[in-house]
Every structure is written in structure tokens, then in C-alpha cells.
């Protein structure tokens with residue numbers, strides 16, 4: 106038991122469960138971050154029920170539906186890419202991560218057109234059209250822009266994480282069973298999906 | 313040397329994921345249909361209930377929570393309960409006359 | 411308690427050669443001890459900036475009317491004083507400095523679980539701190555909302571709200587990462603044999619704190635973000651003119667900021683639980699109670715935020731609920747106080763500076779706690795809300811409590827961190843100044859608050875003047891004591907006597923490693939066989955002597 110071996114082991118020792126634990130803890134903070142927004146939503150929905158109903162009818166539930174399908178599918182490809190890497194199938198893993206990225210991009214494109222449509226109708230924060238509406242609708246659209254916007258920001262961050270991982274796989278950084286980085290990136294991506302699962306009915310369906 | 317570091321030591325097959333994905337799509341369909349039916353005040357709770365089921369599927373299988381140590385599940389429980397408490401105590405204000 | 415094989419030829423962490431040279435050996439370090447030291451320097455500096463603001467405010471209040479500053483300056487001063495003291499001093503102070511330095515050693519680990527993330531937290535802290543300070547000088551003028559950023563004023567005022575909010579947001583992020591790191595470390599890196607109930611009480615308190623940091627901080631993160639978005643894009647969220655509800659802002663703000671009080675006080679309680687047994691030479695009384703009460707405080711502490719809003723227009727039902735819960739949270743705090751006192755009982759007490767600070771902590775924290783119960787009662791709070799009674803109450807808890815806990819820790823762990831001892835006599839003289847000055851500054855505020863002196867006012871009616879004069883003189887004694895304390899410590903760092911491995915007779919693991927510790931703390935990870943505070947040999951000796 107010489108000092109040499111111990112000294113090195115401190116930085117070489119791997120504890121995958123610990124890394125995943127750290128990521129989960131981080132995801133809880135994200136969850137509560139959005140949780141705060143859900144609390145605001147709940148309070149205002151309770152206070153302005155009729156206006157929330159009216160305003161929700163202006164959203165395109167079809168776009169919301171398509172985006173839900175896209176994100177759910179991307180979550181599946183993400184999960185599969187880890188299996189592929191664990192089975193040593195590098196090419197398939199890369200293909201699946203790329204698929205996830207493409208789906209994420211598609212989600213954002215849809216989101217862009219959805220927002221652009223709202224803007225074209227004169228509905229954007231502080232717009233004269235919006236300011237003339239009842240206050241409940243102002244709040245609804247305020248929350249709509251903030252919550253879907255913050256979610257979209259998370260999609261972008263997730264994409265960056267996945268892109269980094271893609272290059273890691275390509276450059277054979279992950280050897281053998283060392284897949285924990287991809288797993289934690291995957292966890293993050295699923296969280297993005299998880300949040301959307303709640304955003305979708307709250308904004309697009311309840312009218 | 314099989315996955316000594318991999319606490320769950322469990323590689324989930326592609327089929328399982330595909331199956332869960334189909335389930336998620338089905339529930340998405342259900343929630344869209346259910347939203348069309350007028351259930352009055354229950355609409356919100358039905359929608360959130362379905363969303364919770366979907367969330368549990370994602371967490372348990374996609375995120376491997378099912379295969380992790382028990383402590384991870386306790387953690388998740390603590391996080392969700394905390395959020396629920398925050399919500400309920402805030403509504404202690406809004407549900408009653410000011 | 412455990413055998414750690416110590417070799418003295420390994421260089422300590424101050425002198426060890428690392429891959430980087432010069433200043434980079436610090437700025438790019440992943441060593442938890444160096445990061446702890448960097449936090450220490452930064453946090454103490456910010457503390458003194460905040461303290462100077464406090465003394466200036468006290469000076470303004472020595473006479474009614476304008477004394478040395480305009481009302482607007484006073485508004486900015488109390489705002490920045492609050493922001494600095496809360497977000498840059500007490501919230502990070504104990505976890506980031508002493509948690510970083512001693513948590514891994516106390517549980518027998520070589521570092522925290524995520525060393526790189528740890529360094530990132532430090533950088534976020536520095537960025538947030540610098541941003542808060544620069545907001546003073548940016549065009550627009552220093553922020554004047556109070557550290558609570560209440561709506562609607564924080565949306566209307568033209569001062570630099572956005573930089574201040576961004577700073578608080580970033581600092582929150584830094585705090586979250588520290589908490590996350592510690593929880594993972596405690597779960598995954600305890601030495602063999604170090605089961606949960608052999609863990610010293612400081613790590614226990616950090617564990618409870620970590621959960622509050624993780625679960626409560628995001629709420630303020632999103633709330634402050636919403637205020638920023640609202641200011642920049644005119645999105646309707648809280649602004650009443652757009653239909654928003656300012657009281658909802660207060661709910662969310664205190665959903666974090668009350669638990670933050672427990673982020674502040676829990677680690678301080680952990681430190682007191684370390685110090686008392688060492689200087690009473692007795693095994694701590696009710697170890698498990700203290701450990702569990704940390705978790706209980708963290709839990710109940712998250713349920714009481716509404717008591718900050720009794721006069722804000724909440725529903726009466728909510729007021730009853732929050733008032734009731736507030737009384738509950740005092741139970742686990744009281745348990746701790748009783749256990750500390752019981753540990754002291756019949757101990758062989760060594761009145762050194764760390765213990766003196768700890769004793770002052772117990773008394774002042776109790777005063778803060780009891781007055782907290784008073785204003786937790788609805789009928790009394792209606793009368794005392796927004797008076798200087800409140801100012802006195804929270805300084806007793808956060809300064810007389812947590813701040814003194816920080817000073818106690820500095821004097822307790824100083825020899826281990828720096829390898830030298832400060833001048834013990836001077837330390838006690840400084841302690842006397844700080845304690846007397848502290849009480850003279852804040853006790854009069856209880857009285858004048860009770861008589862109706864409002865808080866956040868730069869002016870007052872002449873009948874309050876005697877109290878204000880006493881308080882201002884107190885702040886001078888206090889400040890002199892603080893300067894004396896810090897000069898003494900800096901001198902000790904430079905040229906104090908060399909300290910041995912265990913100068914106080916402590917029994918936890920940090921006293922079994924070299925002074926100062928080598929880079930990786932332990933050459934071989936120790937195997938732990940007993941609980942943390944094993945003073946049975948002293949107790950047996952004391953019995954035999956009788």
C-alpha cells in the first residue's frame with residue numbers, strides 16, 4: 106500500500122453511481138426551478154379561470170401535439186443510444202445520438218414558427234394588442250412565453266451536451282463500460298422531455 | 313469484471329424502450345381525447361394525472377430510476393413532496409378569503 | 411478514534427507542487443482545501459465591505475435628520491449591506507469555507523466528489539460578488555429596493571436592479587452546486603467504518619443544509635429571473651398593473667429566503683456541536699438528537715415562510731397555519747440548545763476563544779430565537795412588523811448566531827488550516843469587544859422597535875435618540891473588535907507559534923492528520939471504529955479524581 110498508488114487513485118477512481126447521483130440532484134433543482142413556475146401558473150389559473158380558458162384556445166394544439174411526439178421519440182432514441190454504447194455498438198450509438206439531435210432541432214423549428222405566428226398576430230410581451238386584453242390573458246401569455254421559452258433554452262443546452270457527447274463517442278473517449286457521461290447527458294435530456302409532458306396539457310389542451 | 317461500477321448492472325434492451333415509447337404515445341392520445349370531453353373542474357386533474365403516469369414511465373425506464381439504488385427513489389420522493397408542499401402551502405393563502 | 415498513519419515528509423497543501431505554477435496553482439486548483447482558503451479570503455473581504463456599510467448607516471442614525479448622507483444613499487446602503495451580508499457572507503460562509511476544508515477530512519475522504527464543480531462554484535461566487543459590487547458604480551445608481559426586491563417597487567425603480575438580481579441568481583447557483591457536491595460526497599465517500607452515526611455533527615449539519623440548498627434555492631432563482639424578464643420585456647407576471655399579484659412574489663421569495671435562514675444557521679450549529687465537546691472534554695450529550703434535529707429543522711424550516719408576510723394581506727387561514735408551524739420549528743432548535751448546555755454541565759471547561767464565541771452564540775441565538783417566537787405570534791407581529799425590533803431580531807440570529815459561529819470556527823480550525831496559532835490573549839480581548847459591541851448595537855433596537863421606530867428609515871423622531879446613540883457607539887466597539895480579531899488572525903498566519911497536530915485535544919479525524927494537512931489529507935484512508943466525540947478517558951479520569 107504505497108503512497109504512489111493511493112495518490113493516483115484519487116483522481117482515477119470511478120464511481121458511476123455517485124456521478125449519476127450528482128446529476129439527479131441537479132435535476133431536482135431544475136425540477137423545482139420549473140416547479141416555481143408551475144406554482145405561479147396554478148395560482149393565476151385559479152384566480153383567472155375564464156380568461157385562461159379563452160386564451161388557451163388561441164394556441165395551436167396540433168403544433169403542441171406534434172412537438173410532444175417529437176420529444177417523446179427523441180427521449181427513446183437517447184435511451185437507446187446508451188444501450189448501443191454499452192453493447193459496444195459505436196456506430197449505432199452515434200446514429201441514435203444524432204437522431205436525438207435532429208429531433209431536438211425539429212422541435213425548436215416548430216417552436217419558432219409557433220412563436221412567430223403569435224408575434225404576427227400581435228401577441229408578444231408588452232404588445233398593444235395584448236395590453237388591451239383582460240389581465241388574465243396578459244398573465245396567461247406572459248407565462249406561456251416564459252415557460253415555453255425557458256424550456257426551449259433547456260432544449261438548446263441539452264443539444265449542446267449531446268453534441269459534445271457525440272464527439273466523445275466518435276473520438277473513442279468512452280472505452281469499455283465507461284458510459285456514465287453519456288448516461289448523465291441522457292438524464293438531462295429526459296428531464297427536458299419530462300417538463301414538456303406537463304407543459305403540453307397545461308397550455309395546449311386545457312380549454 | 314462485469315460492470316462492477318454500474319450499480320444497476322443492467323442494460324435495458326431496445327425492445328423495452330420501444331414498448332415504453334408506444335405507451336407514451338398512447339397516453340398522449342388519451343390526454344388529447346380526454347381534454348375534448350367536458351369534465352368540468354376535473355379536466356385539470358385528469359390531464360395532470362395522465363401526465364404524471366407518463367412522467368413515471370420516463371423516469372423509471374428511460375432514466376433508469378427503477379434499476380437504481382433505493383436511495384435514488386427516496387431522493388426523487390423527497391424532491392416531489394417538497395414541491396407539493398410548496399404548492400399546497402401557497403394555496404393555503406389563495407384558497408381562503410383574504 | 412481512528413488510526414491514520416501520518417508521515418511528516420509529505421509537503422502540506424500550502425507548499426505542495428502541482429501541475430500549475432504561481433497564482434495558477436491556486437486559481438486552477440481542484441484541492442478542496444485550497445478552494446476553502448480562497449473562499450475564506452473572499453468571504454471575509456466581502457464581510458468587511460458589508461460591515462463598513464453597516465457602520466456608516468449607524469453613523470447616519472446617531473442624530474435625527476440628515477447627518478452624513480442623503481436618504482437615497484441610505485436606501486442603497488441598507489440594500490447592498492443586506493445583499494452582501496446575506497448572499498455573499500452568511501449563506502456561503504460556513505459551507506463554502508469550513509465545509510470545503512473540513513467535510514472531506516472529517517469523513518475520511520481525500521476530496522469532495524466533484525472537485526472541478528467545486529472550483530466552478532468558487533468562480534460563480536466571485537463573479538456574483540463582483541457583479542454585486544460593480545452594480546454600485548454602474549450608471550443608474552446603486553439598487554435601493556432592500557435586499558428583498560419587493561414588487562412593484564423593484565419593477566418601477568430606475569436603479570441597477572438587474573445587475574443586483576443577476577448577482578443574486580449566480581450566487582444561488584454557486585450555493586446549489588456546493589450543496590449538491592456535499593450531499594454526493596457524504597453519500598459516496600465516507601471512509602470504511604464511518605457509518606452515518608459515526609459521522610461528526612458538522613457533516614450532519616452540512617448534509618441537512620445541502621438539501622435545503624438544492625430544494626429551496628431554485629425557487630428564488632426562478633423568482634428573480636421572472637422579475638428580470640418582467641423588467642426587460644414587460645411580461646406580465648407579478649406587476650399589479652398587468653394583473654400580477656405582488657403577494658405571490660413575496661410567497662416565492664420567502665419560500666426560499668426563510669429556508670435560507672436555515673442554510674445559514676444549521677452549519678453554525680454544526681460547528682458549535684464540534685466545539686463544545688472539545689472544550690468541555692466531554693462526549694456530546696444526545697448525539698442522535700442533534701443529528702436528527704438538523705434534518706427536522708431543515709424540514710420544518712421549509713414550511714414557515716409565511717410568517718414574513720403577516721401584514722402583507724394573506725388570508726387569515728394561511729396566517730394561522732404559518733404562525734402555528736413557526737412555533738413548531740423552535741422545538742428542534744431548542745433541543746440543540748439543551749444538548750449543548752447539558753454537554754457543558756460538569757465538563758472540565760477550557761475558556762479559549764473558540765468556546766467563548768460558542769457560548770456567545772448560544773446566548774445570542776437564544777435571544778434571537780425567543781424574539782422570533784414573539785413575532786411569530788400574529789398579534790405581536792402586527793405591532794412589530796417593519797420596526798427595528800425585526801432588525802434586532804435577525805441580527806441576533808444571523809450575526810449573533812451564524813456570524814459568531816463563523817468566528818468560532820475561524821478560531822477553532824485556524825491552527826489546522828494555517829499551521830500556526832494566533833495570540834490567544836488578543837483573541838479573547840477581541841472577543842470581548844465584539845460581544846459587548848454587538849449587544850450594545852442591537853439590544854437598543856429591540857427597545858426602540860417596540861416603541862415604534864420603523865426600519866429602513868434614515869431619520870427618526872427625537873425621542874428615539876438615546877437608543878440610537880447607544881447603538882451607534884456599540885457599532886464602533888463592535889467594529890474595533892472585528893478589526894482586532896482579523897489583525898490578530900492575520901498576524902498569527904504570518905508569524906504565530908507553530909501549531910501541533912491536535913492543539914485543542916479534538917477527537918475528530920481532522921486532528922489526526924498533519925498540520926496543515928497534506929494534499930490528499932490521508933496517506934491511507936483511515937478505518938473508523940468509534941463514534942466522533944470519544945472523551946470517555948477524560949470522564950473516567952474525572953470520576954476517579956472525585
Ligand code: HEM
Nearest residue numbers: 461464465467488492495500556557808809865866867885
Ligand atoms: C458591523 C456589523 C453590522 C452593522 C453595524 C449592521 C447594521 C445594520 C443597520 C444599521 C441596518 C439597517 C437598519 C434599517 O435602517 O432598517 C442593517 C440592516 C441589515 N443587516 Fe446589518 N449590520 C451588521 C452586520 C450584519 C450581518 C453580519 C448581517 C447578516 C449576517 C446583516 C444583515 C442585515 C440585513 C439582512 C439587513 C436588512 C437590509 C434591508 O433592510 O434590506 N448585518 N444592518
